[in-house]
Amino acid sequence: SxxxxxxxxxxxxxxxxxxxxxxxxKTSINNLQWYRQNSGxxxxxxxxxxxxxxxxxxxxxxVTLDTSKKSSSLLITASRAADTASYFCATDGDSGAxxxxxxxxxxTKLSVIP
Amino acid sequence: DGGxxxxxxxLFRKEGQNVTLSCEQNLNHDAMYWYxxxxxxxxxxxxxxxxxxxxxxxxxxxxxxxxxxxKESFPLTVTSAQKNPTAFYLxxxxxxxFMDGNSPLHFGNGTRLTVT
Numbered sequence: 001s002x003x004x005x006x007x008x009x010x011x012x013x014x015x016x017x018x019x020x021x022x023x024x025x026k027t028s029i030n031n032l033q034w035y036r037q038n039s040g041x042x043x044x045x046x047x048x049x050x051x052x053x054x055x056x057x058x059x060x061x062x063v064t065l066d067t068s069k070k071s072s073s074l075l076i077t078a079s080r081a082a083d084t085a086s087y088f089c090a091t092d093g094d095s096g097a098x099x100x101x102x103x104x105x106x107x108t109k110l111s112v113i114p
Numbered sequence: 115d116g117g118x119x120x121x122x123x124x125l126f127r128k129e130g131q132n133v134t135l136s137c138e139q140n141l142n143h144d145a146m147y148w149y150x151x152x153x154x155x156x157x158x159x160x161x162x163x164x165x166x167x168x169x170x171x172x173x174x175x176x177x178x179x180x181x182x183x184x185k186e187s188f189p190l191t192v193t194s195a196q197k198n199p200t201a202f203y204l205x206x207x208x209x210x211x212f213m214d215g216n217s218p219l220h221f222g223n224g225t226r227l228t229v230t
Contacts, residue, residue: 031216042118042204042221043157050216088156090219101172102219104149104157 004032004089004105012111019076021108023089024069032065032072033090037107043088046074081114116141120205120222127199127229135190135225137205145211146188147219150174151202160203163188164211192227199229 004025013019023032031050035043049056049065049072056063062075076083086107118139127133139146145164149157159172163182177196182188188207192199204224208217 033218035219040224040226042120042223043206043219045218045220048216048218101159103159106154106156 004091006105006108010109015081015112015114017079019079019110021074021087023072025091029091031092034074035088037086079112081112084112118207118220118222120225125225125227129229130194132191132193135203137188138186139207141207143207143209145208147206148190149204202226
């Protein structure tokens with residue numbers, strides 16, 4: 001099944017800076033989702049962007065989607081130490097037989113240094 | 115509070131033994147899922163269930179089995195046939211299943227299984 005790929009694999013920034021993570025995928029999608037995972041915990045849903053949307057905001061999060069390039073970016077503004085986590089994109093491309101399975105990339109590990 | 119409960123948080127087993135991981139949700143969600151996460155890897159789908167008494171294999175179902183007798187519960191059994199069972203197992207649920215791609219997943223906090 002298709003899988004999103006996040007870039008970079010790891011990112012280290014100072015508190016207050018912005019963090020940008022990218023996701024690329026292979027086949028057409030209905031929507032793309034971003035999740036956050038703190039170490040040793042489950043994933044938490046952050047934001048969902050539909051294929052007919054180009055940009056979406058939620059608090060300090062900004063997600064863009066470019067379906068022509070099959071890519072998405074997640075921007076976290078004014079980062080805080082508490083933003084330290086792994087961030088995953090998930091896409092719902094067709095996994096065959098009409099089933100739109102949600103598949104996850106390998107994640108970007110973000111470290112925000114106080 | 116509504117949510118998903120996975121138990122236990124840590125589980126240790128000897129090779130050759132079957133082990134069952136528990137997943138319970140009180141969100142009244144129809145769909146439930148099991149994912150496996152290995153270090154440096156994304157999540158891989160083991161099994162999913164879109165409705166009670168029905169479930170489908172995911173990408174890596176070999177060596178695993180599930181049941182969905184109640185809406186709230188979706189236990190996963192890791193059998194001795196699973197070659198590399200040591201991993202972090204995550205259970206999730208959503209209001210509707212994969213056929214409606216607009217339904218975000220709600221995750222439990224995982225069970226870390228170690229088999230020696």
